[in-house]
Amino acid sequence: MRHPFGDDEKARFQRAAGVNVLGNAVKIAVEGAVGFAFGSVALIADAAHSVADLIASAVVFLWGGARYDDADETHPHGHQRIEPLTALLVGATIVILGLLLLRESIRGVIGAHSPPRRSLLLIGALLFAMADMYVLYWYTERVNADLGSTALDALALDCLNDIYTTIAALVGIFGVFLNVPILDPIAGALVSVLVVYQGIEIGRENVTYLVGAAPPAADRERVTAALRENPAVEGVHDLTVYYDGTDLEVEVHVEVDGEMTLREAHTIETELVTGLRRLEDVGDVHVHLDPSGLGEWKDAPEGGENGRPNAGEGDRRPVDDEA
Structure with a gap:
């Protein structure tokens, strides 16, 4: 940290x-x-x-x-x-x-x-x-x-x-x-x-x-475990952990209830970022919240509306898959 x-x-x-x-x-x-x-x-x-x-x-x-x-x-x-x-x-x-x-x-x-x-x-x-x-x-x-x-x-x-x-x-x-x-x-x-x-x-x-290399697998595992401790987290994907100097930088997409308000989502994001930064050797943290089950824009077929997937469309990434 x-x-x-x-x-x-x-x-x-x-x-x-x-x-x-x-x-x-x-x-x-x-x-x-x-x-x-x-x-x-x-x-x-x-x-x-x-x-x-x-x-x-x-x-x-x-x-x-x-x-x-x-x-x-x-x-x-x-x-x-x-x-x-x-x-x-x-x-x-x-x-x-x-x-x-x-x-x-x-x-x-x-x-x-x-x-x-x-x-x-x-x-x-x-x-x-x-x-x-x-x-x-x-x-x-x-x-x-x-x-x-x-x-x-x-x-x-x-x-x-x-x-x-x-x-x-x-x-x-x-x-x-x-x-x-x-x-x-x-x-x-x-x-x-x-x-x-x-x-x-x-x-x-x-x-x-x-060179920003990936740390040992144990570091990814403790990051994932820390994220899943939050009861609002329904899924974790596109997790990337890499060295920024001797610190670890974390980028991750976290799935939450899509019906929560923007204020509630902001609170969850703050809790997740703060929790990860408390981990030993973790520095910057970037958390992107996704509505659970909606899918990712990058997985959308070319015919999707405005280049984005329709609800439920797209080949969703497996949980904890690294970009």
Whole structure:
């Protein structure tokens, strides 16, 4: 459901994104400095991954908060599509960085890079990075528990995946201490593949929100059930539910008693629209009331009066059929 978001929610959103920017910047500084100092491809790869995370966090911080702005003349349906757009940019950035890291890791495997020098600072930097990402993950999830932001969800997932990629880098560093230095670029390659996969998954999910795709069948079912709870509803057809950003937009024809007055019909329509908007994730709702049993103008034979069906004429759509 689309709510008139308050300044407090937007402030919490931007604060969470800002903390992600800061947390990733610290991780980059620590891992990057130690990685370059001792020549570890795995550490440099993990730090470079966080460069993508830093860019992603900055994009969410700068753009994502627009979701909480009210509708205006240039965006009459609100700004909710901006959020999945920012998340899509996050995914694309992560994929590009992951491919660059994979190239460097392959060069390390074939011997284009010298093996890193042993130092406990390598392990210390990775342990710090894991702790940093866990704190970021916990904080972002906590803030997003009641905001339900897909952009913050993408950042939280990125933090969690960072822990896994850092573990892979840690395995590579242990290989250096065990006199198996090739494990370092192999770990870097594994990190890179995980980074690319993560970016693709984030992009795939948010493209669904941007192109107005249909939601899972369960969402259509709960919309239909909510409509049928009203005793005045005698039929439901031409139901369309699709994503408008992360919100769900509903268009539906509802059959009611054709003998009710216009005022009564208006009251029923208001009840139906209000009831649907109370559902989770539902935004705009468009309800068209039809007299029960009359049929649809689009189903009229060509000879119908004024292009409309006569009473009882036409091949009526089955109940709950989607246009």
